[in-house]
Amino acid sequence: MKYEIVRLEEKMAAGISARTNNQDPQMSMVIGALWNRFFGEGIFGIIPGKANEKALGIYTDYAGNEKDDYTVMTACEIRNTPDGEKGSDKAADEAGLKEKGVEVRRIPAGPYARFIVKGDMRTAVARCWEEIWKLNLPRSFACDFEEYQNDGMEEAEIHIYIGLREDAVTAPCGAVCDGCREYGSSCGGCRERAGKPSWLPYIGKEICPLYDCPINEHKYKTCAECSQLPCRKFMDLRDPGMSDEAFAQSVADRVGVLKNLKR
Numbered sequence: 001m002k003y004e005i006v007r008l009e010e011k012m013a014a015g016i017s018a019r020t021n022n023q024d025p026q027m028s029m030v031i032g033a034l035w036n037r038f039f040g041e042g043i044f045g046i047i048p049g050k051a052n053e054k055a056l057g058i059y060t061d062y063a064g065n066e067k068d069d070y071t072v073m074t075a076c077e078i079r080n081t082p083d084g085e086k087g088s089d090k091a092a093d094e095a096g097l098k099e100k101g102v103e104v105r106r107i108p109a110g111p112y113a114r115f116i117v118k119g120d121m122r123t124a125v126a127r128c129w130e131e132i133w134k135l136n137l138p139r140s141f142a143c144d145f146e147e148y149q150n151d152g153m154e155e156a157e158i159h160i161y162i163g164l165r166e167d168a169v170t171a172p173c174g175a176v177c178d179g180c181r182e183y184g185s186s187c188g189g190c191r192e193r194a195g196k197p198s199w200l201p202y203i204g205k206e207i208c209p210l211y212d213c214p215i216n217e218h219k220y221k222t223c224a225e226c227s228q229l230p231c232r233k234f235m236d237l238r239d240p241g242m243s244d245e246a247f248a249q250s251v252a253d254r255v256g257v258l259k260n261l262k263r
Contacts, residue, residue, distance in 0.1 A: 001131045003113045005169060005183055008161070011107040013056055014047050015075025016100070022066055031057075031072055038074040043100055051077040057146035058107065065141055066133060073105065107143050111169045112161040121148075121156035128160055138168030172222045173210035173234070174254030209233045224258035 016038060020030045035057075038044050044055065054076065061071040117128045125146060140163040149157040169177050171190035177183045182198065190197060195211025207216075210233055214220040223229050230251055238247055 001115070001128075001135065003115045003162075005111055005164070005177075006114050006161075007111050008107070008109055010109040011051075012078050012080050012104060013058060013073070013075040013107055014078045014097075014102055014104050015056070015058070015073045016043060016102055017058075017071050017073040017105075019061075019069055019071055021069045034072065034074045041100065043097065043102060044076060047076055047078065047097065047102065049078045051079050055148045055151075057148075058105065058143065059145065060105065060143040062141040065139070073103075075105070077107075078104070107145060108163070110140070110142075110166055111164040113137055113164055115160040115162070117156075117158045117160060119154075119156065121153045121158070124156065125158055125160070128158075132160070132162060137162060138165045139163060140165045170222070170257060171211070172214045172220070173208075174223065174257040176257060203237070209237055222258055229258065230255055 016034055018030050018034055020027045024030070038055075056073075056075045056077060058073040058075055059070050060073065063069040115128055115132065117124045142163045144160070144162050147159045147161065149159060168191065169183075169189060171177055172195075173190075175190070177187075177189035180187065183189055187193065187198060190208065190211055195207045195215065197208060200206070200208060210223065213231075213233055214223050214226065218226070220226065223231075223234075234251055234254075242250065
């Protein structure tokens with residue numbers, strides 16, 4: 001099943017929610033009832049500060065993984081306000097939406113796998129989720145969401161975003177795999193390729209030293225666990241086409257990523 005890795009900025013959304021579970025026989029009814037309320041009671045139409053007219057189906061607050069309880073929310077993206085969530089809550093309250101159970105939530109920034117679904121809205125999304133559950137994606141289980149590009153029932157286009165673990169799209173050396181044009185198409189990333197990226201033959205190595213050292217030799221998850229970061233291997237493994245300034249910035253960027261992961 002085709003998908004691409006994208007990196008999203010933080011979004012804010014307003015809507016109504018319920019708690020459910022994929023194993024619950026009532027799950028479809030719970031989600032269906034939310035959509036019926038969202039549009040049937042006119043909630044979508046009166047939410048203030050909408051960023052666009054696209055409806056969102058959000059899945060968040062996972063108790064564990066896809067087999068555990070989670071919160072489902074029917075919502076729309078709203079514009080951020082100078083005081084953030086507090087300001088959005090105030091706007092919702094002034095619009096009389098709090099009494100309808102409208103809440104404001106954040107869709108976190110980060111890497112997502114994006115699936116584009118086209119077809120009958122009533123069946124295409126369900127089929128796509130069935131395929132997603134079969135994939136071995138490094139899911140974060142922080143937030144997933146559907147973004148409905150139009151309101152057509154038979155010729156719908158829906159973008160489904162699956163939140164991914166940050167460390168799973170980051171190489172052990174701190175290189176961000178989803179920043180590469182080959183990632184998600186011809187390459188699944190340094191970890192998926194076990195440290196053997198496509199450029200390896202150009203340096204005459206069988207495995208990347210910045211993968212082999214932390215993963216195989218020291219059994220680290222990333223170089224962030226090493227007290228010598230950035231070590232000599234960092235400085236020796238360099239794209240010869242890079243200027244000194246560009247290379248220094250590349251090392252600084254990767255070290256910064258690793259420090260954030262360490263936190």
